[in-house]
Amino acid sequence: MLFMADRRRIIAVLPAHDEEHVLPAALASLRAQARPADEVVVVLDRCTDGTAAVAAAHGARTVTTTAHSGRKAGALNQALSVLLPDLADDDLVLAMDADSALDPAFLTAALARLDAHPGDGAVGGVFTGRDGGGLVGALQRNEYARYAREVARRGARATVLTGTATLFRVATLRAVASARGTVLPGRAGDVYDPRALTEDNEITLAVRTLGLGAASPRDCVVHTEVMTTWRDLWHQRLRWQRGALENLRSYGLTRVTAPYAAKQAAMYAGIVAVTLFLLATAVFAAAGELGPPRGFWLAVTALFVVERTVTVRRRGWRGVLLAAPVVVEFGYDLFQQAVFLRAAADLAARRVPHWHHPRAVQAA
Numbered sequence: 001m002l003f004m005a006d007r008r009r010i011i012a013v014l015p016a017h018d019e020e021h022v023l024p025a026a027l028a029s030l031r032a033q034a035r036p037a038d039e040v041v042v043v044l045d046r047c048t049d050g051t052a053a054v055a056a057a058h059g060a061r062t063v064t065t066t067a068h069s070g071r072k073a074g075a076l077n078q079a080l081s082v083l084l085p086d087l088a089d090d091d092l093v094l095a096m097d098a099d100s101a102l103d104p105a106f107l108t109a110a111l112a113r114l115d116a117h118p119g120d121g122a123v124g125g126v127f128t129g130r131d132g133g134g135l136v137g138a139l140q141r142n143e144y145a146r147y148a149r150e151v152a153r154r155g156a157r158a159t160v161l162t163g164t165a166t167l168f169r170v171a172t173l174r175a176v177a178s179a180r181g182t183v184l185p186g187r188a189g190d191v192y193d194p195r196a197l198t199e200d201n202e203i204t205l206a207v208r209t210l211g212l213g214a215a216s217p218r219d220c221v222v223h224t225e226v227m228t229t230w231r232d233l234w235h236q237r238l239r240w241q242r243g244a245l246e247n248l249r250s251y252g253l254t255r256v257t258a259p260y261a262a263k264q265a266a267m268y269a270g271i272v273a274v275t276l277f278l279l280a281t282a283v284f285a286a287a288g289e290l291g292p293p294r295g296f297w298l299a300v301t302a303l304f305v306v307e308r309t310v311t312v313r314r315r316g317w318r319g320v321l322l323a324a325p326v327v328v329e330f331g332y333d334l335f336q337q338a339v340f341l342r343a344a345a346d347l348a349a350r351r352v353p354h355w356h357h358p359r360a361v362q363a364a
Contacts, residue, residue: 010107011083012037012094015075019098020050027058029101035108037094045075070194080173080191089171100164100224109219110167121172121212124161125222126151133228139332140226142312142319149311151216158216163200165222176206184209185250197353198243205247208256232358237336241343242353271337
């Protein structure tokens with residue numbers, strides 16, 4: 001096998017906060033890699049359960065964090081400060097969530113992408129949602145399927161180097177740490193900005209600001225937990241959106257951030273358009289003039305239904321059946337738009353954000 005001659009080391013780093021139930025699947029997926037990691041490090045971040053024992057039972061090394069207020073970014077910084085001095089620039093670090101699991105070909109595909117594209121600084125996964133969660137879980141799985149299709153259509157160019165699993169060149173991490181406090185926001189010497197609510201989105205901006213590419217090849221598949229309640233989903237998406245807005249504010253308008261800012265502007269403009277549409281629909285309904293679509297509007301409706309179903313066809317008949325009625329996913333879109341509005345309002349009011357931990361997922 002070609003990878004046996006590869007002298008580069010891969011260190012997998014999994015930050016974990018009370019993850020004893022989901023950690024075994026993550027560690028098992030690392031052992032199952034066609035090109036396995038050379039070392040697996042579980043970062044024990046204020047754990048109060050049996051995460052340490054699970055890591056030890058699976059042969060992983062552990063690093064325990066000391067007091068910090070940087071959330072996941074702070075935990076990763078502490079672990080990387082221990083690991084990076086012993087690594088060469090051409091070694092690699094896999095930053096991976098403890099509640100995710102990789103397809104067996106993940107590391108092989110990620111290495112192939114980096115070898116073929118020397119200008120790429122990191123390769124992130126294309127994530128799918130695990131089973132469970134009822135309707136709210138199914139809606140997230142359809143959403144993730146559309147995102148994976150979008151990434152593939154962009155030639156694997158990543159919008160976000162997902163926190164579920166991303167393989168970084170060590171040279172990239174060192175370059176980011178060196179640029180903090182000058183070219184990049186944050187504290188000099190930190191790889192991740194501990195102020196960021198969405199550390200994966202922020203480090204993507206950092207990598208791209210340094211002129212490096214960020215990719216998500218379709219073969220780098222990672223399976224992650226879905227939120228199983230509307231409350232947990234609300235808090236997760238509120239953090240994601242608030243974090244995205246704060247990251248743009250930290251970086252300002254640049255060549256790198258301009259597309260992200262334009263996407264945000266289009267998204268909020270879309271919320272205004274949907275609001276006007278709903279108001280118009282209510283007015284026509286009250287006047288007794290609302291009926292089924294005809295002519296041109298019937299064709300538009302049909303095209304919309306086709307688009308919604310075709311984009312989730314890889315999820316099979318369950319995904320297609322969920323998408324076909326349109327109204328169910330439209331309700332999901334309205335839910336997310338409410339999240340976006342709340343995030344913008346919280347940012348404008350300077351409300352202190354909070355990191356919400358969903359109820360622990362029990363082992364199957």
